[in-house]
Amino acid sequence: MRLFIDFNYVFVWALLAIALVAIMLAASWILRPHILQNSEKTSTYECGEEPIGPARISYPYSYFLYTILFVIVDVMGAFLWLLSVSQSRVSEAAVWQMLFFVLLITAGIGFALRMFPQTILSGQETLKLYREGKARRESQKTEAAK
Amino acid sequence: MLMQGLEVLLEQAEFFVIAIVVLGLAYLALEHREITYAVFFFGFMAAAVAGFYILLEAPFLVGIQIAVYTGGISALIIFGVLLLPRAQDSSLEIFQTPRRRRLGLLLSAAVMLLSAVLAFFYPWSELSPVSPPELPQNIQGLAAWLWDSHGIYVEMIALIMLTALVGSVAILKRMKAEELRPLTAESHQEPAGRKDTAGSGSASQPETAGEEKEVGSE
Numbered sequence: 197m198r199l200f201i202d203f204n205y206v207f208v209w210a211l212l213a214i215a216l217v218a219i220m221l222a223a224s225w226i227l228r229p230h231i232l233q234n235s236e237k238t239s240t241y242e243c244g245e246e247p248i249g250p251a252r253i254s255y256p257y258s259y260f261l262y263t264i265l266f267v268i269v270d271v272m273g274a275f276l277w278l279l280s281v282s283q284s285r286v287s288e289a290a291v292w293q294m295l296f297f298v299l300l301i302t303a304g305i306g307f308a309l310r311m312f313p314q315t316i317l318s319g320q321e322t323l324k325l326y327r328e329g330k331a332r333r334e335s336q337k338t339e340a341a342k
Numbered sequence: 343m344l345m346q347g348l349e350v351l352l353e354q355a356e357f358f359v360i361a362i363v364v365l366g367l368a369y370l371a372l373e374h375r376e377i378t379y380a381v382f383f384f385g386f387m388a389a390a391v392a393g394f395y396i397l398l399e400a401p402f403l404v405g406i407q408i409a410v411y412t413g414g415i416s417a418l419i420i421f422g423v424l425l426l427p428r429a430q431d432s433s434l435e436i437f438q439t440p441r442r443r444r445l446g447l448l449l450s451a452a453v454m455l456l457s458a459v460l461a462f463f464y465p466w467s468e469l470s471p472v473s474p475p476e477l478p479q480n481i482q483g484l485a486a487w488l489w490d491s492h493g494i495y496v497e498m499i500a501l502i503m504l505t506a507l508v509g510s511v512a513i514l515k516r517m518k519a520e521e522l523r524p525l526t527a528e529s530h531q532e533p534a535g536r537k538d539t540a541g542s543g544s545a546s547q548p549e550t551a552g553e554e555k556e557v558g559s560e
Contacts, residue, residue, distance in 0.1 A: 267410070281481055290489040304508070
């Protein structure tokens with residue numbers, strides 16, 4: 197309750213933000229020419245290129261690691277924020293615990309970034325494997341011919 | 343005295359406003375056809391739930407709620423949408439029969455009614471509000487409690503997140519091995535593939551040598 201009154205400024209700020217968006221949308225609606233939609237206008241804009249296929253494709257799964265990293269940094273930031281806003285004098289134990297906490301998470305992030313190239317299906321690797329398989333097949337063929 | 347009564351009335355009004363906003367956004371998040379819009383409604387709903395925590399005077403939970411739910415979980419779902427193949431024109435599953443939908447509505451209404459009845463008849467007034475809670479209310483006390491005397495909890499959180507990272511890397515490596523299996527099916531060539539990416543500096547040389555060999559054979 198007390199806290200809600202303290203958050204008055206946030207509400208004023210939120211109202212200003214909403215008003216800004218509403219004014220900008222209304223202004224653009226008033227200023228823009230109102231012409232009918234056609235297929236040229238509604239098609240996906242790809243820097244002047246003719247779009248091929250739908251815009252929504254499924255990305256490689258490896259990119260999910262970035263989201264995990266983001267969530268982990270997010271949680272770490274939330275807990276460090278708790279420590280940073282407390283004005284009371286922190287004890288030595290808290291400092292060591294904070295250092296260990298950050299070290300653990302940083303080690304995890306470093307491990308994930310180091311292993312990330314190994315999780316990506318690179319074209320070069322695929323090509324190498326394909327060529328190896330092709331060479332093997334050809335050598336088997338020549339052996340069979342002999 | 344009048345001021346206090348006004349404050350209580352204001353608190354109740356705030357609670358009802360937040361509750362209506364949360365329920366409306368939750369309904370939109372469930373019912374919107376486009377999953378991306380549904381994710382955004384979910385994020386706004388999570389931010390509105392933070393209002394409850396403000397009312398309960400729990401500022402740390404407000405921060406966690408906005409940082410983790412509005413920021414993290416929404417981003418996680420949006421990334422999931424990006425990664426998944428496009429199915430059924432990117433819409434959420436629509437109930438085939440109106441009967442199943444009505445059944446679901448009935449079930450959720452029953453659960454809500456039950457919890458409302460329990461909350462209504464629970465003897466809240468008999469609880470002793472004077473006893474201070476274990477966790478200190480203010481954020482400084484909470485910081486001292488969590489980081490000074492109960493640091494093991496924070497380290498456990500760090501370990502859990504470390505486990506999530508290692509597990510995601512392991513899953514991604516397994517998926518890559520599965521995708522490469524058609525190419526390596528004839529013989530076990532996986533170690534060679536791994537070695538190639540491990541040392542990026544030394545890996546370029548054998549590759550070019552292999553290409554030269556290929557050119558020579560042709």
